[in-house]
Amino acid sequence: MKALTKKNLLILGAILLTFTVVQGLISVGIINKFYEITIAMICINIILAVSLNLVTGFTGQFSLGHAGFMSIGAYFGAVINLQMESTGGFLLGIFAGALAATLVGILIGIPTLRLKGDYLAIATLGMAEIIRVVFLNLDITNGAAGLSGIPRYTNWLWLCFFTVATVLLINNFIKSSYGRACISIREDEIAAESMGINTTKYKVMAFAIGAFFAGIAGALHSSYFYFIRPDIFGFLKSIDILIIVVLGGMGSITGSILAAILLAVLTTYLQAFTAVRMIIYALLLVVIMIFRPQGIMGTKEISDLFKSKKKDERIG
Amino acid sequence: MPLLSVDKLTKSFGGLTAVSNVTMNIEKGELVGIIGPNGAGKTTLFNLFTGVYTPTSGSIKLDSDGEVKELGGLKPYNVTKAGLARTFQNIRLFKDLTVLDNVRIAMHQNIQYKLPSAFFRFNKFYNEEESLREEAIKLLDIFHLSHKKNELAKNLPYGEQRHLEIARALATKPAILLLDEPAAGMNPNETANLTETIEWIRQEFKLTILLIEHDMSLVMKICERIYVLDYGMMIASGKPAEIRANKKVIEAYLGEDVSNA
Numbered sequence: 001m002k003a004l005t006k007k008n009l010l011i012l013g014a015i016l017l018t019f020t021v022v023q024g025l026i027s028v029g030i031i032n033k034f035y036e037i038t039i040a041m042i043c044i045n046i047i048l049a050v051s052l053n054l055v056t057g058f059t060g061q062f063s064l065g066h067a068g069f070m071s072i073g074a075y076f077g078a079v080i081n082l083q084m085e086s087t088g089g090f091l092l093g094i095f096a097g098a099l100a101a102t103l104v105g106i107l108i109g110i111p112t113l114r115l116k117g118d119y120l121a122i123a124t125l126g127m128a129e130i131i132r133v134v135f136l137n138l139d140i141t142n143g144a145a146g147l148s149g150i151p152r153y154t155n156w157l158w159l160c161f162f163t164v165a166t167v168l169l170i171n172n173f174i175k176s177s178y179g180r181a182c183i184s185i186r187e188d189e190i191a192a193e194s195m196g197i198n199t200t201k202y203k204v205m206a207f208a209i210g211a212f213f214a215g216i217a218g219a220l221h222s223s224y225f226y227f228i229r230p231d232i233f234g235f236l237k238s239i240d241i242l243i244i245v246v247l248g249g250m251g252s253i254t255g256s257i258l259a260a261i262l263l264a265v266l267t268t269y270l271q272a273f274t275a276v277r278m279i280i281y282a283l284l285l286v287v288i289m290i291f292r293p294q295g296i297m298g299t300k301e302i303s304d305l306f307k308s309k310k311k312d313e314r315i316g
Numbered sequence: 317m318p319l320l321s322v323d324k325l326t327k328s329f330g331g332l333t334a335v336s337n338v339t340m341n342i343e344k345g346e347l348v349g350i351i352g353p354n355g356a357g358k359t360t361l362f363n364l365f366t367g368v369y370t371p372t373s374g375s376i377k378l379d380s381d382g383e384v385k386e387l388g389g390l391k392p393y394n395v396t397k398a399g400l401a402r403t404f405q406n407i408r409l410f411k412d413l414t415v416l417d418n419v420r421i422a423m424h425q426n427i428q429y430k431l432p433s434a435f436f437r438f439n440k441f442y443n444e445e446e447s448l449r450e451e452a453i454k455l456l457d458i459f460h461l462s463h464k465k466n467e468l469a470k471n472l473p474y475g476e477q478r479h480l481e482i483a484r485a486l487a488t489k490p491a492i493l494l495l496d497e498p499a500a501g502m503n504p505n506e507t508a509n510l511t512e513t514i515e516w517i518r519q520e521f522k523l524t525i526l527l528i529e530h531d532m533s534l535v536m537k538i539c540e541r542i543y544v545l546d547y548g549m550m551i552a553s554g555k556p557a558e559i560r561a562n563k564k565v566i567e568a569y570l571g572e573d574v575s576n577a
């Protein structure tokens with residue numbers, strides 16, 4: 001197993017430690033229900049932001065419809081979990097939701113990803129709206145009232161598991177030849193095509209993978225917050241996710257993680273100041289974008305900051 | 317049958333016929349030059365060969381091991397798969413990526429490991445990435461670029477960027493290499509170096525090379541045959557000595573000194 005490098009073992013250790021410490025703090029009640037919500041928000045937002053970053057930051061396809069894929073996961077998860085109230089049902093709901101989102105991603109990606117820039121943004125926005133309207137009008141989703149009483153199976157264990165899995169898998173993808181193909185599209189589409197990259201195929205691939213993980217995030221969301229309505233997954237939710245990606249840095253996974261944590265913590269602390277909350281939040285974004293338009297991390301990862309410049313980067 | 321047979325190829329942009337009724341045959345292993353004044357349609361010809369443009373009429377046939385393939389109208393990545401690789405007149409490197417990544421991206425079309433290996437890093441992934449890397453560095457070595465493999469492409473000096481573009485094109489493992497003004501912007505010294513490199517890679521990779529160039533010293537020195545385009549039309553073809561003496565060519569260049577080059 002070549003994957004068992006010192007670095008990977010170190011990462012694994014850090015993950016296990018984080019999991020155990022947080023689990024411990026939850027058990028003894030130091031992390032109370034209120035902070036638990038923040039943690040859930042952070043994990044779900046990391047999954048959403050990292051998966052959108054693959055599409056927008058790495059492949060260069062500006063999408064304003066990520067919440068649409070999230071809602072597919074959320075409704076599939078909820079409907080299945082309401083029928084099958086068990087961990088099995090919960091997991092089945094997650095995977096069914098993720099697969100359904102992937103399928104929709106492929107179907108919608110093939111026609112829309114031929115568009116560029118603003119046009120693509122508007123097309124993806126429209127797609128998410130259509131998904132929302134479908135859920136608004138179906139019986140099984142209970143229309144505008146939404147679904148409630150969804151059993152809660154999302155806990156720290158599953159949040160941690162799916163967040164880590166998402167980050168690892170997307171990171172592995174990006175650092176593979178397939179990921180480099182996606183990045184080449186962002187860099188120069190004509191050059192990429194001329195170097196043998198089927199750009200449409202890899203755009204759709206990135207879009208589908210992004211949709212898959214957004215679906216997982218949606219299912220985790222519905223099983224944590226008991227109830228869902230179509231308008232939770234509207235345009236504003238897509239913008240929220242995009243803000244995390246832009247703030248963290250388009251093309252930086254660790255940037256998305258940092259930004260997801262930063263914004264969740266900020267939202268939690270600003271809860272006490274309801275009136276000025278949105279103003280402070282918006283001002284902060286404006287200030288960061290003025291002084292650091294490339295986002296917190298730019299296209300760099302945290303590990304790059306510790307790398308001596310001379311040292312050769314290992315395989316990947 | 318020639319390796320590449322171009323028959324009555326035409327490309328119009330609205331009222332402008334950029335390439336008009338061009339017929340040419342390239343034999344395997346040849347090094348052929350394409351010259352002509354500015355706006356003659358040389359780059360357009362390459363864009364037609366490589367699928368960037370769809371021909372208005374005519375055909376481009378590639379003989380790959382006895383199997384004849386029509387290239388006209390194929391997507392660029394399918395043309396590349398069929399065995400044509402190119403460089404661009406206005407360098408189109410992946411500027412914000414490393415020198416190594418520029419080459420590795422061009423190797424993607426031949427990658428063997430599948431998506432699951434990429435996601436889960438099975439041993440296949442590590443093995444192939446390792447050999448990919450070694451192969452890329454070998455290619456960079458030819459152009460004396462391997463020590464700069466981790467630099468961003470945009471930070472290379474101009475001449476090295478041109479070299480990197482050739483290395484990247486070679487990474488697709490082409491049968492035919494199309495070079496669009498590879499010596500543009502180079503000083504005589506760099507051009508001489510480039511000339512040597514082109515001849516060397518031609519031998520080493522058993523390439524057929526098509527070369528657009530304004531630098532007559534380079535063209536006359538290494539090309540076995542030359543085609544001359546003017547206003548989209550083929551006005552002459554032949555050995556360098558014949559082209560030098562051709563009246564039409566001299567006229568097309570309007571006093572530009574072809575004969576003494």
Ligand SMILES: Nc1ncnc2c1ncn2[C@@H]1O[C@H](COP(=O)(O)OP(=O)(O)OP(=O)(O)O)[C@@H](O)[C@H]1O
Pocket residue numbers: 329332334352353354355356357358359360361405
């Ligand atoms: N996409 C396009 N749309 C319209 N006209 C075009 C297009 N591409 C090329 N042309 C025109 O076709 C003609 C041939 O251009 P081309 O770039 O092939 O010339 P060239 O021989 O490569 O010239 P140069 O030596 O300056 O590179 C020019 O008049 C150019 O303006």
Ligand SMILES: [Mg+2]
Pocket residue numbers: 358359360405
């Ligand atoms: Mg040209």
